[in-house]
Amino acid sequence: xxxxxxxxxxxxxxxxxxxxxIHVTFLLLFAYFVYLSPADARLxxxxxxxxxxxxxxxxxxxxxxxxxxxxIHTNDITLYPFGGIASITSQPAPKAELAIALxxxxxxxxxxxxxLPSLDFSHLAAVSQAPPEExxxxxxxxxxxxxxxxxxxxxxxxxxxxxxxxxxxLLALCNSKNATFIAARVSKVLCVLMAxxxxxxxxxxxxxxxxxxxxxxxxxxxxxESRSLAEAFLVEDVMVAKENLETLPHGTTxxxxxxxxxxxxxPLFLVxxxxxxxxxxxxxxxxxxxxxxPDDYISAIVFRDLPAVDxxxxxxxxxxxxxxxxSHVALVTRDGVFAGIASYDRVADFLLMKGVRNHFxxxxxxxxxxxP
Ligand SMILES: [Zn+2]
Numbered sequence: 001x002x003x004x005x006x007x008x009x010x011x012x013x014x015x016x017x018x019x020x021x022i023h024v025t026f027l028l029l030f031a032y033f034v035y036l037s038p039a040d041a042r043l044x045x046x047x048x049x050x051x052x053x054x055x056x057x058x059x060x061x062x063x064x065x066x067x068x069x070x071x072i073h074t075n076d077i078t079l080y081p082f083g084g085i086a087s088i089t090s091q092p093a094p095k096a097e098l099a100i101a102l103x104x105x106x107x108x109x110x111x112x113x114x115x116l117p118s119l120d121f122s123h124l125a126a127v128s129q130a131p132p133e134e135x136x137x138x139x140x141x142x143x144x145x146x147x148x149x150x151x152x153x154x155x156x157x158x159x160x161x162x163x164x165x166x167x168x169x170l171l172a173l174c175n176s177k178n179a180t181f182i183a184a185r186v187s188k189v190l191c192v193l194m195a196x197x198x199x200x201x202x203x204x205x206x207x208x209x210x211x212x213x214x215x216x217x218x219x220x221x222x223x224x225e226s227r228s229l230a231e232a233f234l235v236e237d238v239m240v241a242k243e244n245l246e247t248l249p250h251g252t253t254x255x256x257x258x259x260x261x262x263x264x265x266x267p268l269f270l271v272x273x274x275x276x277x278x279x280x281x282x283x284x285x286x287x288x289x290x291x292x293x294p295d296d297y298i299s300a301i302v303f304r305d306l307p308a309v310d311x312x313x314x315x316x317x318x319x320x321x322x323x324x325x326x327s328h329v330a331l332v333t334r335d336g337v338f339a340g341i342a343s344y345d346r347v348a349d350f351l352l353m354k355g356v357r358n359h360f361x362x363x364x365x366x367x368x369x370x371x372p
Contacts, residue, residue, distance in 0.1 A: 108151035180224035
């Protein structure tokens with residue numbers, strides 16, 4: 001089930017069983033840049049962009065493979081116009097986070113070192129003095145500069161950049177309980193300074209970048225808050241117990257299921273074979289198939305093989321499992337026996353409300369007036 005995955009990216013292959021995806025905006029921008037360059041330089045431009053994104057991919061693979069060493073799975077690597085993102089499924093411990101964060105820029109350092117023997121430094125020095133229109137760099141020189149830039153830029157100590165993760169990991173290793181909070185603060189201050197600098201020197205791209213990093217830092221902070229909340233609650237605090245679940249036997253037709261949906265506020269039904277859960281069927285699926293195949297049985301549209309989690313496990317475990325399995329729903333068991341379900345939306349809602357509540361001062365029990 002790929003319910004959380006962006007539909008705007010295309011899988012182009014896989015490396016070490018990690019799916020490599022390219023976002024559509026990247027392809028559009030690629031075509032645009034190649035189109036903009038003079039006809040005789042188009043092939044070179046296309047090769048250069050491909051090589052740079054090869055280096056970005058190698059950088060992300062650096063993160064993903066070191067994460068694997070620490071037992072953390074990477075769902076996929078997606079290339080965007082502003083760089084790559086390796087979607088690592090769980091939050092690593094500080095030591096692992098430090099290694100994973102450093103691995104990416106280290107790959108760029110290695111590429112730059114490999115290119116070093118092929119560079120002519122007197123030429124590079126001459127080019128740096130020349131006016132921009134005469135500054136002709138060779139292919140290797142451009143790739144060298146790109147790798148040094150990617151490495152340095154990612155080491156900026158601002159979340160969610162690698163440097164920000166290094167900072168957070170170091171803070172956490174120094175026993176700071178508020179590592180993410182402090183790192184996010186530092187990031188926001190850095191972004192404001194960068195934005196001011198961008199305005200002063202008239203660099204709109206830098207302004208945009210500081211804005212994007214600022215948003216990333218805020219998101220990282222929110223994620224860290226919900227992670228620590230998810231540690232504090234159990235799966236049974238948020239699951240829908242089986243007695244409260246609306247259930248359909250697997251032999252129900254889609255048209256019958258549609259009628260059941262009319263009388264229900266639930267976004268999904270549990271589908272059972274006898275007393276055993278077979279999976280779940282989503283309301284959208286019922287609506288979609290009711291028009292075309294109303295006489296089919298719902299077992300044709302059931303999501304089976306749902307991951308299972310124990311009712312007394314911390315909520316964070318359920319979240320990590322749902323993300324890792326790319327599933328919307330998990331079966332909840334108590335002592336190995338089916339006890340209910342936990343859905344991603346419900347968990348996210350629950351954490352959101354608990355998080356919001358934490359931002360309000362504790363209040364005395366309010367007596368709600370009884371309506372007359
Ligand atoms: Zn990185």
